[in-house]
Amino acid sequence: MGRGGRLEDRREELLAAAIRVFLAHGYSAAKVSDIVAEAGVAQGTFYLYYRSKEHILHTLVERFMGGFIERLDSLREPLPRGLVDYQARVAAVLRATFSLCAENRQLARIFFHEALGADPSFGELLNGFYRQLSRRVQADLEHGIAGGYLRPLDAALVADALVGMGDMVVRRRIIFDQGDVDLDHLTSEVLSLELLGILRPSAGRAPTDDRETTGRSARWFG
Amino acid sequence: MGRGGRLEDRREELLAAAIRVFLAHGYSAAKVSDIVAEAGVAQGTFYLYYRSKEHILHTLVERFMGGFIERLDSLREPLPRGLVDYQARVAAVLRATFSLCAENRQLARIFFHEALGADPSFGELLNGFYRQLSRRVQADLEHGIAGGYLRPLDAALVADALVGMGDMVVRRRIIFDQGDVDLDHLTSEVLSLELLGILRPSAGRAPTDDRETTGRSARWFG
Amino acid sequence: MGRGGRLEDRREELLAAAIRVFLAHGYSAAKVSDIVAEAGVAQGTFYLYYRSKEHILHTLVERFMGGFIERLDSLREPLPRGLVDYQARVAAVLRATFSLCAENRQLARIFFHEALGADPSFGELLNGFYRQLSRRVQADLEHGIAGGYLRPLDAALVADALVGMGDMVVRRRIIFDQGDVDLDHLTSEVLSLELLGILRPSAGRAPTDDRETTGRSARWFG
Amino acid sequence: MGRGGRLEDRREELLAAAIRVFLAHGYSAAKVSDIVAEAGVAQGTFYLYYRSKEHILHTLVERFMGGFIERLDSLREPLPRGLVDYQARVAAVLRATFSLCAENRQLARIFFHEALGADPSFGELLNGFYRQLSRRVQADLEHGIAGGYLRPLDAALVADALVGMGDMVVRRRIIFDQGDVDLDHLTSEVLSLELLGILRPSAGRAPTDDRETTGRSARWFG
């Protein structure tokens, strides 16, 4: 790791500095001079690694989104073969979502809080992100409906709603909260809600035992 | 009425102009000079009515939030006396939520899109809004659990998740979409999801002929 | 005192309000809106009585200068006939100067402190004021030298210096100081200093008993 | 020296430009854009070196005051041992005062004319300056009274008056006047006035052949 390593280090230092600064002051109040001061390099150095202030935010956001989608996709590869499979998959996806955000709380915070107002283009980006998530959920729903273990429903719309559930739990329980989070608890509650609904469960509708679905493996990026 | 009315008119004209400008360029790219040009008044006039660009956004946001909370509260006054009551109430709340956002799509768009990144303080404001909604849902959930018609669950957490469902549906289906929206359809689908969950309904899980619920005609609300 | 009286009252109220505001915030920081608020009239009313913010300061300054010069001139009418006369006259002038400034401390403060930086033209005005004072002193000095009771000296220059003595005593002892001032003491000390400095260095150099020269009469303007 | 020298140069260029602009238009009418135009640098460069327009004036004023006080103090180190010493010292101080102001006429002009009304804080600054001068004079007077060669007097008050003499001579004869000044003449006239005014009125009222003192040749100082 000779020269290339050094260069990457600088890029990463700046990225890390940018995270700290964006979190401390918010994106628009953050100055490039704050970032370089935080990173301990000269003003001009910034522009050797990033085209602009917006570009470094873009990098941050794309890293979050890319890592997120990639991780989720790794859990989804085979289509679920039945209800049990499906349950396990949803559990795994939820667990991964919450873990990912908890482990990268700062990045997630920037993604969900700082980026949006920064530039009109980030609105599109965020929407694209939700759309990607929603499409995957929708596909699974349709698969399940066809498989007969899910009830008929407007899959696209319900997918949006389910993504929203996860989104809000992440925003209010993981990003916004300060203290430690019980990821297992979050997962099992949201999973039950998603699978069962809130009505009193009639026979045979056992809310899944999520113990199994709660692997520690999720090491993502950063 | 004469004079006072004039003053209020000016305030409103500026507000309307600000909405148009914020939607067209985004909040941070919007200049006060754009707003006054749009409103057809002089630069200084703006500052007769609003302390700053941030202040007019605050006004917009508070107007949206206030109207929203007020409307929802008007639907919630008596606590639901049982499952049927509860269902009607949730239906009404969802319907009102979607109607309100559809009727004030521009305001809603500013609220959900422009305000967040504008200023650190708006993050707090938005969070407060979600917290208020969530607390109300939580109270209803707890009431229903005590009443025996809802299953035991972590009411605070599930409330967050349910608010998230509505939030995402609003954002992706009402605000983001351009065309007309079938509010009844949105309501009935989200209502079913919320009440029943997505698993195949076992016996007696009224009120649920899925066909009907999913169909366009379903009327859960007044 | 029908209409005219009213009009004059308004003018005076505005003037008084302007004094208070100029003293409180300084001329340049003072806003016309502060003055009208202080006077309890509408913004536009100001311009019925004064052409501009500068104009009201001009009015204030001219009132001070005019009153000052007028008062001094009333003491100087007959040329002093000899040393005794001269001493009495200098004493009276000093006493009047100090009284005037003490009685109109606020106006004086505006004159000496606020006006200068307000506008280049006030520099000229102030200089003109000093020039007028200096010329009068110079004339007396020349008269005294010709009369043989003052020593030969550069009358114009010494006049400037003597005016400066009074000026600084006024600024540091009357305007700047908060508490009460012993005008008799100021007068007698400055008088001694002045007379000893300029008298012909012959016999009879008794510093005047200033008791006599200290009349209470000085009621000036305002 | 290379780099540091450059930075200092820029500061000085801006300072010099500011002097020219303040003298030409007056402080309050002067725009930062005038200063940078005069200095031939960009608008933003100004703020690399000075926080604000007020700050550069502060710098100017402090430079004047500092240089002035420092110079005077260098003349005063040993306390005068008697009348002769005292005379020499007063002469030296007057001469230095006049020289300094004549040599830095522009700076002095800004100090005495522009700074005062600029900001309330400058009133304090100027007053502090006069207070410093006055205290030094007062100390000398008290020393002389104790030494028996000065007459009893209110040293603090007379000190103020004497400072005022110098102040007005500087303002009217050095700063305000355009042409050349005869510093020797100013010094000798003011010196006579001052000494006669404060010396003990006993025998030997040297140093006083009035003819000579008033003449151009008089040399009271080195």
Added chain:
DNA sequence: GATGAATGAGTTTTCATTCAT
């Protein structure tokens, strides 16, 4: 690559003054 001084366009905000009522 690294530096950091210099750039200058861009925007908010203020406030003396006007004028329709």
Added chain:
DNA sequence: TATGAATGAAAACTCATTCAT
């Protein structure tokens, strides 16, 4: 006369970006 809403020119100051060293 009195009002006070409206005007709009004016200016300070910021900060992302560049570029000579």
